[in-house]
Structure formats: structure tokens, C-alpha cells
Amino acid sequence: MLHIYNSLTRQKELFVPIIPRQVRMYVCGMTVYDYCHLGHARVMVVFDTVYRYLKASGYAVQYVRNITDIDDKIIKRAAENGEPMDTLTQRFIDAMHEDEDALKVLRPDEEPRATGNVPEMLAMIQTLLDKGMAYRGSNGDVYYDVSRFASYGKLSGRKLDELRAGERVAVDEVKEDPLDFVLWKASKPGDPAWDAPWGAGRPGWHIECSAMSQKLLGDHFDIHGGGSDLQFPHHENEIAQSEGCTGHQHVNYWMHNGFIRINDEKMSKSLGNFFTIREVLEHYRAAEVRFFMLNSHYRSQLNYSTDQLEAARASLTRLYTAMRGLPEAGAAMHTDYEQRFNAAMDDDFNTPEAIAVMFELARDINRIRTTQSDPAAAPLGALLKLLGKTLGLLQDDPEDWFKGSTSSDGLDNDSIETLIQQRLAARQAKNWAESDRIRDELKAQGIILEDSAGRTTWKRA
Numbered sequence: 001m002l003h004i005y006n007s008l009t010r011q012k013e014l015f016v017p018i019i020p021r022q023v024r025m026y027v028c029g030m031t032v033y034d035y036c037h038l039g040h041a042r043v044m045v046v047f048d049t050v051y052r053y054l055k056a057s058g059y060a061v062q063y064v065r066n067i068t069d070i071d072d073k074i075i076k077r078a079a080e081n082g083e084p085m086d087t088l089t090q091r092f093i094d095a096m097h098e099d100e101d102a103l104k105v106l107r108p109d110e111e112p113r114a115t116g117n118v119p120e121m122l123a124m125i126q127t128l129l130d131k132g133m134a135y136r137g138s139n140g141d142v143y144y145d146v147s148r149f150a151s152y153g154k155l156s157g158r159k160l161d162e163l164r165a166g167e168r169v170a171v172d173e174v175k176e177d178p179l180d181f182v183l184w185k186a187s188k189p190g191d192p193a194w195d196a197p198w199g200a201g202r203p204g205w206h207i208e209c210s211a212m213s214q215k216l217l218g219d220h221f222d223i224h225g226g227g228s229d230l231q232f233p234h235h236e237n238e239i240a241q242s243e244g245c246t247g248h249q250h251v252n253y254w255m256h257n258g259f260i261r262i263n264d265e266k267m268s269k270s271l272g273n274f275f276t277i278r279e280v281l282e283h284y285r286a287a288e289v290r291f292f293m294l295n296s297h298y299r300s301q302l303n304y305s306t307d308q309l310e311a312a313r314a315s316l317t318r319l320y321t322a323m324r325g326l327p328e329a330g331a332a333m334h335t336d337y338e339q340r341f342n343a344a345m346d347d348d349f350n351t352p353e354a355i356a357v358m359f360e361l362a363r364d365i366n367r368i369r370t371t372q373s374d375p376a377a378a379p380l381g382a383l384l385k386l387l388g389k390t391l392g393l394l395q396d397d398p399e400d401w402f403k404g405s406t407s408s409d410g411l412d413n414d415s416i417e418t419l420i421q422q423r424l425a426a427r428q429a430k431n432w433a434e435s436d437r438i439r440d441e442l443k444a445q446g447i448i449l450e451d452s453a454g455r456t457t458w459k460r461a
Contacts, residue, residue: 047225
């Protein structure tokens with residue numbers, strides 16, 4: 001039975017969907033003004049894995065992840081580039097999808113954009129104004145009045161007085177309370193704007209998720225996820241807006257993944273200590289990046305280093321070695337390995353423990369191959385691949401894995417295959433000197449040949 005750590009209650013809870021066997025899940029997505037970095041990749045991979053496991057467990061899942069395509073950073077970057085805002089955002093949406101595809105991240109069922117849902121935001125703001133939970137400032141902005149929401153701070157576990165005491169921003173004379181947050185920003189010359197009953201402008205950041213989740217999933221749904229940096233103020237404000245509108249609970253289970261850190265600092269664009277996904281993929285395969293992220297629990301802080309990625313490469317190689325050369329099996333063998341894997345995932349998506357079960361399975365496969373035969377191990381090999389699929393891993397042909405990606409300064413795969421054919425011809429002609437020369441040439445390029453059963457396979461060292 002699935003248990004999820006609920007950030008709202010700060011404990012693991014039995015997962016009970018609102019509608020039996022159905023899950024409605026919303027995850028805060030990317031603000032698209034630049035390439036995605038590894039911190040974004042962790043959000044993608046974590047909730048993709050949650051999505052995969054829920055589906056594998058038999059749930060009908062409706063997964064929504066939004067795209068923020070209007071905010072101050074986007075407007076500023078478009079102005080700096082001298083290009084239309086929608087041209088900028090579409091370019092980085094396309095790049096985000098390329099990064100996701102590389103990481104084997106499945107597309108959400110819905111991917112709403114903020115600019116496509118302004119009418120829903122206007123309606124929610126009007127409701128808050130009508131209920132006296134929002135007010136218009138003298139500058140034309142509309143603000144949420146946090147004093148009108150008695151349980152403000154329940155997600156972050158903070159009290160209003162403590163939050164006010166910790167407020168570092170200079171007091172804004174327009175706001176009635178320094179914690180009040182903007183729902184609608186009055187238009188500025190040159191900025192994109194929409195008409196509203198209280199004046200032209202554009203939505204604040206927080207309101208978009210409340211409006212889009214309610215539109216697509218209803219005003220009460222199962223799971224809301226995102227990075228732990230969003231817990232306050234974004235998700236806190238989202239609860240206040242949504243529950244202020246409806247008068248009842250917004251979300252049952254809140255999930256937050258931990259940061260990726262470099263030198264004990266959170267990886268972020270504002271600190272300038274980030275690596276984009278595509279920069280890392282120039283040196284490491286996407287499966288290695290995905291394994292690196294899943295080999296730590298999603299709620300933990302994750303320290304980025306090349307040593308960690310090298311270890312991920314070695315670990316995946318061990319798993320693929322167990323599968324390499326196995327014949328096709330009619331079906332996976334369902335054993336206690338599968339039960340233990342599912343038990344780990346049922347414990348708040350404990351992917352490190354699930355991966356440990358996969359390594360035990362790989363060791364058993366190797367033992368059976370040694371003591372019995374490859375065909376005897378094939379059903380367990382099929383099970384290993386099946387379990388890997390739940391994590392978005394081990395779906396490549398093992399031979400392709402060992403061949404690896406083409407090095408920028410080495411032989412490409414076609415050139416290697418050509419040399420292997422030349423070596424085969426030399427061996428058939430009993431020209432052992434030429435055969436050895438080709439083997440040595442490939443070895444010097446980091447290509448290891450393995451001759452067995454009348455065929456030659458190869459891998460990159």
C-alpha cells in the first residue's frame with residue numbers, strides 16, 4: 001500500500017485517492033526564458049518516476065505540469081534579445097522538450113501555459129475581491145490579504161508574526177501588510193497586458209497555478225508537487241488563493257523534492273552556479289544523469305559531482321552486463337524481487353532501495369548464467385528490464401549501451417563496425433598479423449573486442 005510523505009502534515013500517510021483508482025496530480029513546471037538546468041531536471045525526473053509508478057500500480061493518472069510563459073524575467077530577456085516574448089518562450093519550450101526526451105521523461109497529460117489561461121485567473125481574482133480577501137492598491141495592482149486567511153503558513157509551518165519579523169524587503173506603502181502578495185500587476189508601458197475589470201495588466205506568478213489546476217483537475221485533487229524552494233511562498237500562496245476562493249481543502253498530498261547542490265549551495269540561476277542539462281549531456285549519457293538522481297531519495301539534498309556521475313555509469317554498466325546476451329524470454333518471471341521493489345516504491349517512492357533490489361536481481365541473474373545457462377536466466381533478465389522501465393532505466397539494447405555514444409575525438413560506430421568486418425575477413429584468410437593489428441588499433445582507441453560463438457561484440461572502455 002502506497003504511503004507518501006505529505007509536506008502539509010510533515011509525515012508519511014497512506015495514499016487514498018479522492019476517486020478510487022484515479023489520481024489527479026499537478027506539478028509546478030518551468031519558467032521558460034533560458035535552458036533548463038539540473039535542478040529543473042530533478043523535478044522532471046522525480047515526478048516522471050512518480051507518474052510511471054502510479055500508472056504501473058494500476059492507477060488512471062491525470063498528470064498536469066504547467067509552463068510559466070509570462071513573468072518579469074521573460075519580459076526582461078525578450079527585451080534584451082529584441083525579440084517577441086512568444087518567440088523567446090517557444091524556443092525554450094522546444095529546448096525543454098528536447099531535454100525531457102533525452103532523459104526519458106514522459107510528457108504530462110496536460111501542459112497548460114499561463115498566457116492561455118488568463119480568463120480563469122481573472123475569474124479567481126474577481127472571486128477573491130468579491131469575498132473581501134483581496135484589495136486594489138493605489139498603484140493599480142491587486143493584492144491578496146493574508147490576514148483574511150486564518151491558516152496562512154500551514155504548509156511551511158510558519159506563523160504570520162514570525163514571517164513578518166523575518167521580512168527583509170522594505171515595507172511597501174501600497175500593501176496593507178508586507179506579506180500580502182500580488183495577484184494582478186497593473187500594466188507598464190511596453191509590457192504585455194490583458195484587459196481586466198480593475199484595469200489592464202498581467203497576472204502575478206502565484207495565481208496561475210491555482211487557476212490552471214482548478215480548471216484541469218477540479219478544486220480538490222490528490223497530489224501537488226514541485227521543488228522544495230516553492231514550498232514558501234509559492235505553494236503557501238497557492239493554498240491561500242485556492243482555499244480562499246472555494247472555502248475547502250485544495251490538495252490532499254503535497255510533495256517536494258530536495259535541491260541539487262554544488263559546494264553546499266543550492267544550484268540556481270540566481271547564484272550562477274548551475275549546469276544546464278545539455279551541458280552535462282555533452283559529457284554523460286542521459287541514463288547516467290537519470291540514475292544519479294534516482295539513486296538518492298527524492299526528498300534528500302543531492303550533491304552534484306563528476307564522481308557521482310562516473311559511479312552512475314559504472315552502476316548501469318553492471319546492470320546491463322547482467323542482461324547482455326540473454327535470449328528473449330516469453331515473459332518476465334514474477335518473484336519476490338518484484339514484491340520487494342514495489343514495497344520500496346510504496347514507501348514514499350524510495351528509489352534508492354528499489355535500485356538496491358535491482359542489483360540483487362542482477363547478481364542472481366549472473367549466478368544462474370554461471371551455474372545453469374543463459375536461457376534459464378532470461379525470465380529474470382526480462383524482470384530486470386521491466387522493473388527498470390518503472391524508473392525510466394534499462395530500456396536500451398545492452399549491446400548499444402556498451403557501444404556507448406560516439407566520442408568527439410574517437411571512432412564513430414560505423415567506423416568501428418567497418419574495422420571489425422576487415423578483421424573478420426583477415427581471420428578467415430588466416431592473416432593473423434592483420435587481425436591482431438586491427439584489434440590493437442581498436443584497443444588504442446578505447447574499443448574492446450570480445451570474440452565468442454563465432455561472433456564479435458565490442459564496447460567502449
